Amino acid sequence: MTEETPQDLERHAMKMAKKKAARDKIMATKTDKKGLIIVHTGKGKGKSSAAFGMIFRCIAHDMQCAVVQFIKGGMSTGERDLILAKFTDTCAFHTMGEGFTWETQDKSRDTEMAQAAWEKAKELIRDPANTMVLLDEINIAIRYDYVDIKDVVEFLATEKPDLTHVVLTGRNAHDDLIEIADLVTEMELVKHPFRAGIKAQIGVEF
Incomplete structure (x- = not known):
């Protein structure tokens, strides 16, 4: 590694000072607060994990939040177990699905459960006490027409409180x-251990 001269250090300091000034100028214009509609989609791993990261941030800041799981009801996850064991006073957790669609093989039952999950989601989103509501794997329910995308879009556009964040996860998010x-x-898939014959593991996938 080449040793830096005092001139190099001075140039670096001036360059960083200019970057900071430009960044501060941009940040000074960002004054509005808004409840966001946040979508995590794609074939890569990490959609729900990233969403739960935000839920745990809310919990850490003692901000009321809620989770509705549309699909993964058939399996225990670390996030669900931790929230139910430690944080039910801050985070309402509702597991409404009965597992993945290829496991149930019952479209009418899946539709019934997804509709119940959507009704619970609307109830939680309407409650202004909730800072954030996570709709885990709702994109899958929408893709299979268990939940009507028009109803979802209209509800979020017209009934979501102004300061409530709603996070929607799952592959194949609808264009609307x-x-x-x-x-x-x-989330873009580059490599996944499943393709090398490695099954889902505790602490990584769930």
């Missing part, structure tokens, strides 16, 4: 949902 969202992240 992406259109109204404030923040959309697509």
Whole structure:
């Protein structure tokens, strides 16, 4: 590694000072607060994990929040177990699904459960006490027409309180949902251990 001269250090300091001044100028214009519609989608791992990260931030700040799981009801997860054991006073947790659609193989039952989950989600979102509501795997329910995308979009556009954040996860997010969202992240799959014959593991996937 080349040793830096005093001139190098001075140039670096001046460069960082200019960056800070430009950043401060931009940040000074960002004064509005808004409840965001946040979508995590894509084929890559980490959609629900990132969403639960935000839920745990809310919990850490003692901000009321809620989770509705649309699909993963058939399996225990670390996030659910921890919230139910330690944080039910701050985070309402509702597991409404009965597992993945290929496990139930019963579309009418899946639709019934997804509709119940959506009704619970609307109830929680309407409650202004909730700073954030996570709708885990709702994109899958929408994709299979268990939940009507038009109803979801209309509800979020007209009934969501102004300061409430709503996070929606799952692959194949509908274009109409992406259109109204404030923040959309697509998780891109580059490599996954499942393709090498490694099954889902505690602490990584659930």
